[in-house]
């Protein structure tokens with residue numbers, strides 16, 4: 001039985017929804033601490049102080065204090081701002097030379113050269129802040145490579161620090177393809193930790209791999225879905241670090257993300273032109289007309305509209321989608337894609353749009369409002385990912401009665417129940433294909449089109465099945481609490 005002891009949890013994240021966001025990590029970094037807080041735990045978030053966070057500070061009461069951190073022969077003077085995300089306190093690390101930039105990790109084209117020192121500093125600062133607050137955490141919950149150095153620092157240079165005597169670390173993998181690999185020489189204070197590094201933490205050419213450092217030193221590791229955790233233990237799915245995952249397999253699990261239905265519910269979403277729910281889908285037609293009008297597509301209720309909201313990156317399966325769409329757009333269909341990221345993909349999408357201007361609209365950019373409009377206004381949602389640690393947008397599309405068309409990998413496999421090959425719906429919530437081939441995706445698109453055109457009742461059942469499904473953060477938070485408790489030292 002899981003103990004009901006309330007825990008002190010320090011949650012480290014480099015993006016948090018409502019403060020600064022580039023993708024799904026931010027959604028989780030808001031929703032999970034809030035859900036843990038509702039369960040009675042004392043959670044504090046630490047995140048960098050980007051200009052976007054500054055905007056938010058204007059609305060919030062904040063504490064403000066200055067700290068000094070000596071790293072090698074560099075002395076960092078930085079501020080901490082405190083704000084609140086609902087009931088959760090957030091401590092934001094204000095060091096302008098590192099964080100006062102418009103992009104979080106890149107300038108829109110290239111990753112910042114100094115990301116290694118930025119996030120190594122951030123991890124160290126978080127460990128200092130928790131001491132200055134006298135908040136001795138039971139758990140430090142780290143997320144992805146950006147904060148993976150925190151367990152490494154704790155296990156090595158802070159190993160004798162009594163303040164952290166009872167602290168245990170969890171590293172959550174939202175995306176293990178990004179590992180944070182840097183020339184060691186690019187980190188000006190690397191002398192401070194070089195003696196603790198071995199070849200296991202490194203890549204060829206004197207490069208440090210932050211994720212490896214975290215994977216080797218965190219007390220436990222988890223991936224954001226059970227299927228992604230299983231894939232990471234296979235040669236194909238391990239992002240080239242299979243031996244490390246195998247080495248830690250006893251401490252490794254998968255916990256499925258939740259969906260934040262406070263923000264993503266078509267019955268209450270203030271961004272929608274018309275509300276609707278599972279029992280009355282009438283408002284969805286209005287949302288579709290509104291989206292068509294907004295993006296400049298012909299307002300045709302009977303033409304199925306396929307939507308996509310995504311970071312533009314290889315992970316999301318654009319190399320399958322683009323050739324499949326090239327042929328699919330010959331049909332009477334509409335497609336709306338909202339995305340930001342790699343320029344080459346944006347160029348390819350623009351080129352396809354130029355070929356089918358009345359059918360395909362690509363909007364480059366990142367706007368939460370339009371993401372909601374697409375989820376509500378589309379008939380189907382596209383997510384043909386190459387790999388997908390969990391995926392949140394398919395959960396949103398299920399909630400919005402927009403059946404997802406996904407590849408059966410990672411969290412997509414764990415969240416979408418496939419329409420059977422014979423077309424029967426039963427308890428299905430979306431369309432799922434396996435082979436990473438454009439033709440496999442095209443087949444599925446054609447099936448989805450046929451269902452929409454020829455079997456409106458079955459299509460409606462598919463929509464309603466998805467809308468009835470719930471991925472509650474409370475459940476996810478309880479799973480994390482069980483894992484935290486497994487990690488604790490026995491009571492003294």
Ligand SMILES: Nc1ncnc2c1ncn2[C@@H]1O[C@H](COP(=O)(O)OP(=O)(O)O[C@H]2O[C@H](CO)[C@@H](O)[C@H](O)[C@H]2O)[C@@H](O)[C@H]1O
Pocket residue numbers: 022023024025027028174175224257309310311338339340365366367368371388389390391392393394411
């Ligand atoms: N152009 C755009 N405009 C507006 N909003 C946009 C947008 N592009 C993306 N978003 C938003 O960013 C979030 C994306 O979340 P996902 O989980 O689907 O993918 P991501 O790959 O970023 O996350 C990674 O971390 C999460 C969290 O663990 C995992 O679910 C996932 O599999 C993993 O790849 C959603 O809230 C979506 O609406």
